[in-house]
Amino acid sequence: MKRYLQQFTLILLAGVAMTAFASLAEASVRVFACEPEWAALATEIGGDQVSIYTATHALQDPHHIQARPSLIARMRRADLLIATGAQLEIGWLPVLLRQSANPAVQPGQPGNLAAADYVRKMDVPSRVDRAMGDIHPGGNPHIQTDPRNIAIVAGVLLRRLQQIDPDHADGYRARYNSFMQRWNGAMQRWQQQAAPLRGLHILVYHKGWAYMMRWLGMVEAGTLEPVPGVPPTTSHLATLLAKLKQQPVSMIIYAAYQDSRAAEWLADRANIKAVKLPFTVGGADSATDLFGLYDDTIHRLLTAAGKSS
Amino acid sequence: MNRSFILAFCLLLLAPVHSLDVQADEASNRSEINSLKQQLHQTRLLLEQMQKRLNHLEQQQGENAATAAAQMQTVKPATASATAPAGQSSAPVAATNPPPYAPPPAMPEQAAAPSGSASANVFNPEISAVLNGGYQAFSQPPSGFAIPGFPIGDAAGLGKRGLGLNESELDLASNIDNLFYGSLTVSLAPDGGANVEEAFLQTLNAPFGLTLKAGRFFSGIGYLNQFHAHHDDFIDRPLPNRAFLNTQFGDDGVQIRWLAPTDTFLELGGELYSGNAFPGGGGAFRGLGTWDGFMNVGGDIGYSQSWKAGISYLQTRAIGRSAFDAAGNAVASFSGNSRLLLANLVWKWAPNGNPVNKNFRFQSEFFYRHERGLFGVASPNAAYLGKQFGWYAEGVYQFMPGWRVGLRHSELFANNSGASVIAGGLLDSAGHRPRRDSAVIGYNNSEFSRIRLQLARDNTQSKVDYQLGLQYIMLIGAHGAHQF
Numbered sequence: 005m006k007r008y009l010q011q012f013t014l015i016l017l018a019g020v021a022m023t024a025f026a027s028l029a030e031a032s033v034r035v036f037a038c039e040p041e042w043a044a045l046a047t048e049i050g051g052d053q054v055s056i057y058t059a060t061h062a063l064q065d066p067h068h069i070q071a072r073p074s075l076i077a078r079m080r081r082a083d084l085l086i087a088t089g090a091q092l093e094i095g096w097l098p099v100l101l102r103q104s105a106n107p108a109v110q111p112g113q114p115g116n117l118a119a120a121d122y123v124r125k126m127d128v129p130s131r132v133d134r135a136m137g138d139i140h141p142g143g144n145p146h147i148q149t150d151p152r153n154i155a156i157v158a159g160v161l162l163r164r165l166q167q168i169d170p171d172h173a174d175g176y177r178a179r180y181n182s183f184m185q186r187w188n189g190a191m192q193r194w195q196q197q198a199a200p201l202r203g204l205h206i207l208v209y210h211k212g213w214a215y216m217m218r219w220l221g222m223v224e225a226g227t228l229e230p231v232p233g234v235p236p237t238t239s240h241l242a243t244l245l246a247k248l249k250q251q252p253v254s255m256i257i258y259a260a261y262q263d264s265r266a267a268e269w270l271a272d273r274a275n276i277k278a279v280k281l282p283f284t285v286g287g288a289d290s291a292t293d294l295f296g297l298y299d300d301t302i303h304r305l306l307t308a309a310g311k312s313s
Numbered sequence: 314m315n316r317s318f319i320l321a322f323c324l325l326l327l328a329p330v331h332s333l334d335v336q337a338d339e340a341s342n343r344s345e346i347n348s349l350k351q352q353l354h355q356t357r358l359l360l361e362q363m364q365k366r367l368n369h370l371e372q373q374q375g376e377n378a379a380t381a382a383a384q385m386q387t388v389k390p391a392t393a394s395a396t397a398p399a400g401q402s403s404a405p406v407a408a409t410n411p412p413p414y415a416p417p418p419a420m421p422e423q424a425a426a427p428s429g430s431a432s433a434n435v436f437n438p439e440i441s442a443v444l445n446g447g448y449q450a451f452s453q454p455p456s457g458f459a460i461p462g463f464p465i466g467d468a469a470g471l472g473k474r475g476l477g478l479n480e481s482e483l484d485l486a487s488n489i490d491n492l493f494y495g496s497l498t499v500s501l502a503p504d505g506g507a508n509v510e511e512a513f514l515q516t517l518n519a520p521f522g523l524t525l526k527a528g529r530f531f532s533g534i535g536y537l538n539q540f541h542a543h544h545d546d547f548i549d550r551p552l553p554n555r556a557f558l559n560t561q562f563g564d565d566g567v568q569i570r571w572l573a574p575t576d577t578f579l580e581l582g583g584e585l586y587s588g589n590a591f592p593g594g595g596g597a598f599r600g601l602g603t604w605d606g607f608m609n610v611g612g613d614i615g616y617s618q619s620w621k622a623g624i625s626y627l628q629t630r631a632i633g634r635s636a637f638d639a640a641g642n643a644v645a646s647f648s649g650n651s652r653l654l655l656a657n658l659v660w661k662w663a664p665n666g667n668p669v670n671k672n673f674r675f676q677s678e679f680f681y682r683h684e685r686g687l688f689g690v691a692s693p694n695a696a697y698l699g700k701q702f703g704w705y706a707e708g709v710y711q712f713m714p715g716w717r718v719g720l721r722h723s724e725l726f727a728n729n730s731g732a733s734v735i736a737g738g739l740l741d742s743a744g745h746r747p748r749r750d751s752a753v754i755g756y757n758n759s760e761f762s763r764i765r766l767q768l769a770r771d772n773t774q775s776k777v778d779y780q781l782g783l784q785y786i787m788l789i790g791a792h793g794a795h796q797f
Contacts, residue, residue, distance in 0.1 A: 069666075072797050074576075077573075077575060080522055099795065102517070102524075105523060105570070105572045106522075107517070107518040261667055
């Protein structure tokens with residue numbers, strides 16, 4: 005028994021030593037990105053100098069992630085945590101922070117970046133009551149649906165990377181400049197492409213698109229969720245259907261991770277289109293990076309509105 | 314006005330540059346000129362940035378005036394036509410004509426101002442309360458509950474018949490400062506009386522992957538033990554948890570955990586306790602009567618599956634530990650050494666790792682206890698050697714948002730010997746294997762409200778008890794994050 009224990013301890017120590025050694029050869033900044041859009045942004049600005057772990061993917065609901073052991077283990081060694089913030093990850097990130105035993109990424113440290121802290125948030129409730137559903141007191145956290153917010157966060161991320169890894173500050177700056185040049189060009193292009201969408205009234209599954217709709221001048225006519233965070237109910241859908249007869253909308257949009265059935269049900273009866281949008285990088289085949297995400301989203305919206313060229 | 318000021322400023326900056334340029338010694342100062350040119354360029358950039366920022370601020374100001382009452386949802390350009398689509402709902406919907414192109418501020422971090430009113434109460438801790446109550450029916454009187462062969466603690470029994478309130482809970486939790494996190498849980502018994510269930514601090518900034526915890530807290534041994542009861546998917550804890558850990562083991566003590574710097578989750582932990590809580594008792598070794606150690610490993614298999622497994626060992630010296638009957642009377646006591654070995658496994662499945670619509674969890678724990686010492690009804694006076702074994706396994710399936718079904722089987726077996734084992738006595742299992750099967754269906758309207766119905770076939774004693782339970786659990790207040 006004792007011998008087995010000794011062997012076990014030896015194997016354990018060897019394992020730890022090997023991992024520690026392997027970590028020396030890795031990139032200089034380890035990034036733990038809570039959502040794929042921030043992982044994609046870190047790739048744009050960090051390049052080869054960062055190694056990125058993405059905690060969630062496009063088919064997961066970022067509100068509801070289990071604080072899995074694998075996430076705790078990954079956060080343990082992270083140098084920079086990029087979260088959306090605004091309480092989007094409140095159901096799981098606090099547990100990871102407390103259990104990861106990593107001082108570098110605790111709130112207030114340079115290694116803790118909450119993107120939504122740096123943009124002006126929409127839908128900040130003047131009154132907070134749980135009867136209103138799972139609302140976010142700090143405002144709508146789904147900031148990645150407006151590319152102007154991505155640009156703002158890019159600047160913050162640049163500063164943080166330079167702060168954490170000053171040796172490669174110039175490299176980060178160069179990559180940031182290159183990214184911003186391409187991004188500004190792309191934003192102009194998207195804005196032109198999406199011009200026909202202006203003024204369209206649409207239904208959304210969850211209030212996940214507020215920033216995009218403001219950016220493109222679209223109008224949200226209602227949500228499939230009766231209140232945020234509560235799945236669509238038949239009675240609520242029936243109410244929406246009755247309302248649609250009076251005030252038609254041009255489409256229903258939902259995110260790749262959301263259940264399509266409610267949207268399809270309503271779209272069938274109201275004779276409109278239900279459009280699945282990627283919502284984040286990886287949510288559609290062509291949304292492989294941030295540029296693809298917006299290209300794909302705008303293409304899908306234009307197609308559904310019958311306005312694709 | 315602002316613009317003319319900036320232009321004047323710009324000219325002022327340019328003037329000395331030109332004069333320097335003229336006086337420059339051609340041969341030696343070419344590089345200096347270049348660097349000055351660069352400086353000039355940078356100044357221009359800076360000015361452009363300031364101008365942008367100024368425009369941005371002006372825009373904001375105009376907007377604030379325009380939408381003073383509403384939440385500001387729109388960036389209104391000067392060219393916005395009067396035909397902006399108006400919102401239909403009563404909520405302030407954006408009048409949405411974005412500007413043709415609005416570049417973001419170039420130095421956003423300077424512009425950043427985390428929002429939220431900074432009133433004094435923003436530092437209030439997370440406060441929450443749990444309401445817990447329901448209805449229970451038993452085919453056998455619950456006052457006759459016992460587990461043959463097991464001297465049980467005061468919290469291992471069944472609840473009361475009929476309508477009733479279970480323990481209500483009050484929680485306060487917060488980061489205390491940059492070094493510590495603190496949490497307090499007070500449970501309020503239905504007949505009055507408050508009990509400090511947990512009160513601990515935990516380090517946030519310890520080096521080398523270490524986390525220290527001190528105070529009163531539920532132990533990290535096993536899997537289910539560290540969770541608060543309102544997290545469970547069944548109304549009651551498994552039979553072995555009730556028999557071996559008096560439902561839930563917690564005591565006053567210290568804990569140290571070490572998280573290995575590996576991609577696979579590996580955690581080692583140890584705890585030292587006063588030794589007053591079951592399975593200890595009497596605070597042996599001057600109040601250091603219980604210690605334990607545990608190791609957990611875990612990881613993912615693809616996107617859809619994740620797992621965690623662990624082993625734990627707990628050792629305690631009990632001095633006059635009472636054994637209770639179902640009415641809560643101390644009926645016997647034990648002094649001696651108690652050793653408990655635990656192994657646990659949990660496996661979760663969610664399609665693509667998204668548990669919102671469907672998910673499944675399998676969880677199982679094994680317990681082995683070895684107790685040696687003296688046991689007696691009036692005082693510990695007769696020899697007792699206990700070898701006791703137990704396990705449970707459960708599966709819980711969420712088949713659509715909000716709805717869950719679960720099945721659980723628990724089983725125990727005691728093999729006791731010594732002079733204290735007398736026929737028909739507390740330690741006599743009479744060859745019976747206590748077991749229990751439960752089925753549960755639960756509904757969550759949101760993350761904060763749960764209602765469930767549980768049916769159980771309880772064969773803990775030789776006579777089968779059929780049980781029905783209906784329970785609500787409501788969470789008021791802060792959104793607690795869940796552990797895996």
